[in-house]
Amino acid sequence: MTNPRIVGAATTPFGKFRDRTLESLAVEAGIAAVRDAGLQRTDVEALFCGNAYAGSLVGQRIGKEMGLDGLPCYNFENACASGASALAQAYRSVRNGEFTTVLVIGVEQLSALGGGLLPIGPGDPEIKAGLTMPAAYAMRTESWLSRFGGKPEDIAQVSVKSRDAASRNPNAQYRTPVTIDEVMESRLVADPITLLQMCPNADGAAAVVVTSDPAAAGDARSAEVLSSVVLSGQFFQGRRDMAWPDITLRAVEQAYASAGITAKDVDVAEVHDAAAIGEVMYYEALGLCERGEGASFVLSGQSALAGRTAVNTGGGLLSRGHPLGATGVVQVVELVAQLRGETGANQVDGAKVGVAHCTGGGIWGVDNGAAAVHVLARS
């Protein structure tokens, strides 16, 4: 089977857009992606939509606005991996020959829910006991530091790098560079994590066009999808290492094997930096550095543009913003732009292979609800 290709990719700016509708954000990204592919509305054979919090029939609500009504339409909810899950199934449908060309849209409008921490799993025993999402990342941070040594500010360096990248991404939610002192002096959310080490809630949409049209293979702007993996978290009641993300390790291993690559081949990566510690853990889990070296990897600039493997070149979840359902798709939009050489000041020279990784939520007893990894290569 021939690997599907991504021929169109687009995103809206991310931010807080209370005066817009979820549908209008999705339509903006969707039409831009189809136009970016040089295609028309009537070339789209099916719609795959990822969203976490907007309720039922989100894809249909979007489709009828942009003339994709009547087509096969599938909706995906996997928390923060919703968009990546939509892409994964689009990839499979195209690869299996069911469709030639499909549109994937990830969208979220969190400002519609009001402010503050997201409502997660009210029936979950750990939520009932007092767990918040920042608290979960705080304990991962404590676990990592207890095991490998170092200081909280070593991990917080991720936020400085993130803002630096976002300062050159006009679509990012937070584009003002910050110093390590500003990160550490921001509000303490859950010891030792401060506010600038957690990703902001955001609104936004991103879209990609996936196709098996043979003409795409000759399109220098297309990106080949080498592999696509989505896994769910395993239930552990007992001891587990909170700084060693089991579900991501399994997904990465499968995705690399299926793509026929190793970590050394990765030129640019998008990882799920919902918190600064996430990026540190995922450097290690993706094999970009050895275990326990994640903090020194960022401190020494190895994950910056000029480093060994550039990570989160658009600012990541921390600064680009994290509209849950859109995140898995915008990561791929960023990688496609990198592989095309179209990211301007954030370009990684000669990027050939990119990896997108995102995780979805957390429920009692599992590391994450979902994890998705996609490997892309330049034409």
Place this chain on the structure above:
Amino acid sequence: MTSTETAAPVALTGTHCVACDRGFYPGRDLCPTCWASDLPAHDLAPTGTVATWTVVRMGNLFEVPYALCYADFDGDVRVLGRVVNWAEDRPLAPGMTVTTHADAETGDHFFTVDHASAPTGQEA
């Protein structure tokens, strides 16, 4: 916090799958491995060991700030709970001993920590 600090220990009741030798808390009726149902009730030991911890300073579940930790109990059962006798000048550390309690009205569990139980080499 003095009333809870002196509260009597209450063992947490979960369940246990005899065939798989797996303990669960909160208890569950179905063992996910062997699908045995109606798993028997099983009390955890009244004390556990802090694996990792944090102080929640932003949230609406309880009045902030409050301390939260994962504690490991015999039988490889890890439980998340609030540590009600934490104070800003009395931080926790991995390896400390916690005792389990339950709210008289709701039955919800919480922990107290033995501040003198810090392992050597760790800050108390």
